[in-house]
Amino acid sequence: MKPSPTTTTPSALITGCGKGGIGHALAAEFRRHGYAVFATLLAHEPTEHLKEIGVATFVADVTNNDHILKLREEISVVTKGTLDVLVNCAGIAYTIPATDTQIPEVEKMFAVNVFGPMRMVNIFHPLIITSKGKIVNIGSVGGIVPYVYGASYNASKAALHHWGDTLRVEMKPFGVSVVNIISGEVSTNILKRDQASGRKLPEGSVYMPLAKEFEGHVGRVPNTTPPEVYARSVVAEIMKKNPSAWFWTGASTSLVRFIDTFLPRTTWDRLFIRWFGLDALRK
Known part of the structure; x- marks a missing residue:
């Protein structure tokens, strides 16, 4: 069943709602609070996990301008030209040492993690301003700390944080709130792209002495904050009249903060060198 918004039904649009991810959990939590929820998926992703909880699904790639313009047209008809909450959740990871970075891979990631939210806001801001709504960017502690093998991903999240900071200031005169969610590690499938590609160190990498450890890191299954627990805290914050500019939630965020x-x-230098066994490279 698809939600049928009325003038009193709040609405939320969430990008990147593949099964088992943060977007999926957020969609379910917003529905639990009575929101009309619109979720984007890629063409190859199933929709049943969303439809069965009353979420309206749309095939839309945040890197495709035509997709997002069409999405705005469709949602605008249903909501009568308003949108209460936009959650920029779509994201992909890229795990590799900074010195082994392949630029085309980083460009693909930035297209989703950074330019995707920019495109969503550029196209949907009139609807959000009309409702004096909220823009929510799903960031990460990776954008705060020098998490090893995540230099490019960390950079994408740092860019999103600081873009969101300026957006927050610029949108205040219109009564729009902008929230950066600083996420700890959540048990989701964000690593599936790296894992599916069998990401390994390239030939000649100076990190080759840690090749096995690197492959183990890529193949890890995070077992930290469950997505539904994470979603409850995020939605509770978003629903506040005046949510935090930066909301930290998820495993390890208190320590990181x-x-x-x-x-x-440089405290992080010592910690990460020890945790990732980088001293082995000195030998």
Whole structure:
């Protein structure tokens, strides 16, 4: 069943709602609170997990301008030209040492993680301004700390955080709130792209002494904050009249926030060198 918004039904549009991911969990939580929820998926992704909870699904790629323009037209008809919440959730990961970065791979990731939210806001902001709504960017502690093998992904999230900061200031005169969600590690399938490709260190990499450890890192199954627990905290914050500009939630965010606020920047160097066994490279 698809939700049928009325003038009193709040609406939420969430990008990147593949099964088992953060977007899926957020869609379910918004529905639990009575929102009319619109979710985007890629053409190859199933829709049953969303339709069965009353979420309206749309095939739309955030890197495709025509897709998003069509999406705005379709949603605008249903909501009568308003949108209460836009959640920029679509994202992909790219795991590799910074020195082994392949630029085409990073360009693909930035197209989703950074330019995707920019495109969504550019196209949907009139609907959000009309409702004096909220824009929510799903960020990461990776955008705060130098998480090893994640330099490019970290950079994409740092860019999203700081773009969102300026957007927040610029949208205030219109009564629109902008929230950066600083996410800890959540048990989702964001690593599936790296895992499906069998990501390995390239021939000649200076990190080859850690090749087995790197492959184990790519193949790991995060077992931290469950998506539904994460979604409850995020939606509760978004529903506040005045949500936080930066909302930290998920595993390890308290520790990250403390170290980033009170300790020297190079504290992370010592921690990550030890945790990832980088001292082996000195031999």
